[in-house]
Amino acid sequence: MDRRVTDAADTEAPRGRATRKPFDVRRAEIVRKAASFFAQHGFDATTRDLADWLGTTQPLMYRYFPSKQALIEEIYQSVFIDAWDPAWDATLADRSRPVRDRLVDFYNAYTDVIMHPEWMRLYLFAGLRGVDITRLYIARVEERIIRPLVAEMAAERRMVITAEMEPRLLELAWSLQGGIFYYGVRKFVYETQVHQEKHAMIEAAITVYTEAWPQA
DSSP states (O other), X not given: OOOOOOSOOXXXXXXXXXXXXXXXXXXXXXXXXXXXXXXXXXXXXXXXXXXXXXXXXXXXHHHHOSSHHHHHHHHIIXXXXXXXXXXXXXXXXXXXXXXXXXXXXXXXXXXXXXXXXXXXXXXXHHHHTTOHHHXXXXXXXXXXXXXXXXHHHHHHTTOOOOTTTHHHHHHHHHHHHHHHHHHHIIIIISOOOOSSOXXXXXXXXXXXXXXXXXXX
């Protein structure tokens, strides 16, 4: 695959006339390829390194992104935020179905998106180098997964969550999230053996989680 991002014009087949890609198209292309680059090389790599890898120049890069931080923010938006499917929120909130079934469906769909080497390596590299991606995404997971998960479990069990109970229940939900996530790290980052297929692992983890909840 050609990795170059240049000002070279594309050629229109019918008339043979050179045309430039629209600014937004080329900008999105840089974001996509930069995500792959940082997933391989980490966030210590410089924009000069990235420009060399893309086969372009820093001045051209700066036409699209005024700084490395601006590019990283766009990668976060593209890879981590835009990939969120609003249907997942609806799945978690659908009280016509048992919570366990909703969690199985949610985590199967969610992990289909995040469990691949590029996504996971970006996430881990960002955490190791203090890039805001990991901190921001953890806050998003708490808002969109952990707290709704706890609320739905409490509703199904007809429980009122007290201030004293809440920390324990939040950490219990994080243990589910973290266990499922680390399965992906083992498989797609460390490339070590996993002992179950993803769907079976998710069902087993959710069974343990729901059984660990206090009874009303």
